[in-house]
Amino acid sequence: MTVWQIILVASIAVLALKLLGYLVPPSIIEKPTPARVANLLTVALLSALVAVQTLAVGQSIQLDARVPALLVAAGLFALRVPFIVVIIAAAATAALIRLVT
Amino acid sequence: MARSPEAMEAIRASFGVGLAVAAYGVSFGALAVTAGLDIWQTCVLSLLMFSGGSQFAVIGILASGGAAAGPAAIASAALLGTRNSLYAITMAPILAENWPRKLLAAHWTIDESTAVAMAQSTLPAKRTGFWWTGSIIFIGWNLTTLVGALLGDLIGDVSQYGLDAAAAAAFLGLLWPRLKQLQPIVVAVAAAVVATLLTPALPAGVPVLLAALVAVIVGIANWFAPRDRAGETSPDPSAGTGGIS
Numbered sequence: 001m002t003v004w005q006i007i008l009v010a011s012i013a014v015l016a017l018k019l020l021g022y023l024v025p026p027s028i029i030e031k032p033t034p035a036r037v038a039n040l041l042t043v044a045l046l047s048a049l050v051a052v053q054t055l056a057v058g059q060s061i062q063l064d065a066r067v068p069a070l071l072v073a074a075g076l077f078a079l080r081v082p083f084i085v086v087i088i089a090a091a092a093t094a095a096l097i098r099l100v101t
Numbered sequence: 102m103a104r105s106p107e108a109m110e111a112i113r114a115s116f117g118v119g120l121a122v123a124a125y126g127v128s129f130g131a132l133a134v135t136a137g138l139d140i141w142q143t144c145v146l147s148l149l150m151f152s153g154g155s156q157f158a159v160i161g162i163l164a165s166g167g168a169a170a171g172p173a174a175i176a177s178a179a180l181l182g183t184r185n186s187l188y189a190i191t192m193a194p195i196l197a198e199n200w201p202r203k204l205l206a207a208h209w210t211i212d213e214s215t216a217v218a219m220a221q222s223t224l225p226a227k228r229t230g231f232w233w234t235g236s237i238i239f240i241g242w243n244l245t246t247l248v249g250a251l252l253g254d255l256i257g258d259v260s261q262y263g264l265d266a267a268a269a270a271a272f273l274g275l276l277w278p279r280l281k282q283l284q285p286i287v288v289a290v291a292a293a294v295v296a297t298l299l300t301p302a303l304p305a306g307v308p309v310l311l312a313a314l315v316a317v318i319v320g321i322a323n324w325f326a327p328r329d330r331a332g333e334t335s336p337d338p339s340a341g342t343g344g345i346s
Contacts, residue, residue, distance in 0.1 A: 001171035003163065007142050010159050010175040011149035014182035018152075019207040021189020028190065037320035038183045039279075040288050041313055045181050046154065046276040047289035048296035048312035049161050053269035056165060056300045069266035070273060077277045082121065087128045090270035094263030 065097035107226035114217050115233035122153075122213050123241020125271075129156055130249020131256070132268050136164035140250045147246035151239065152211055154181045154275050158309075161268055166305025173306025180313055188215040195227050209235030284325040291315045 001009075028034065054066045073090040081089075104112070126147065133143040138160065146156050155178035162174040189210045195218065196206050209231075218231035256262070280286050292312035299308035319325065 001168055003138060003142060003168050006163065006168065006171040006174055007146055010178040011146060013175060013179040014150045014152050014155045015208060017179060017182040018185045018189050018210045021186040021210065022193045022203055022207050024190060026190055026194055033321060035187055036323065037317055038187050040285060040316035040320045041180055042154065042184045043276065043279050043285040043288050044292035044313050044316035045158065045177060045309060046272050047292040048309040049158060050269055050272040050276060051293035051296045052165065052300060052309055053161055053272060055297055058165060058305065059301055061297065061300055066266040066269055069263065070269050073270035073273050077274060083274045084124050084128065086274060087267045087270050091263035091267035094266035
């Protein structure tokens, strides 16, 4: 697949899922299981993406400057520091470590 | 046109949440360009997909696996997008629009627009909150995406400066407001372990998809359930300051 095809197919899929919710009968939401699974799916995917983005280089696992950067980010999120500030702090942490090592 | 106090309150909430969230577009734009997308591709994602979590997933997986990871990138984006279906089901009876407006409402059905709407006390204020938050974020998110993409393009090979760590932090920021109960915390930890352990064995993107099975299993069995009613469907309004997704 080309990058353009990936972008268009993924975008249309996400858009279609939003539209789907306006088409199905509202009673479906009264069943707790689909709602619970959908919410937990978000958590599982985001957490898996954090892990892979922090530890993976292609198909290998490498511990490098990303790990302390993520710890800094976690600490700042716990302190309720705004998103954009945390992102910059994490990038700066990794960049600094790479500069001195 | 005179507005009720409730509607004014909804508009204030829309600006508070909307402007904060729209600013993340800069990080998305810069990271997308780092991941190998061009500026057009980056902007089309924000315009058409318009769902932060899914967008970050696409660029994260393309960054590690290239175009070969396309199917995994699409599947991850779609799975993250199922949450929006639930929001749409919640919003449908409130908005009750004609078809063209329903299409626009669907496009703008995201965490923040739903959260702001559901936090309002009256039906008209809910509608006001949804449309104002949706439009503020749509405009802001796309403008800041463009700014971020132009910045990322200027900086060039940014990974040496730490933008790869910024991507990890961005996912953590989207995840953070969802970790308030035992069940999601257990799912998050287990999914991270599964994805890490499978990474050496499978092509990029696939470990992330398999980690999603943790959510399906725990969700259906309802292990580690909260004692009160499980399966909350409307997002926490405070999540609005935690991440577009």
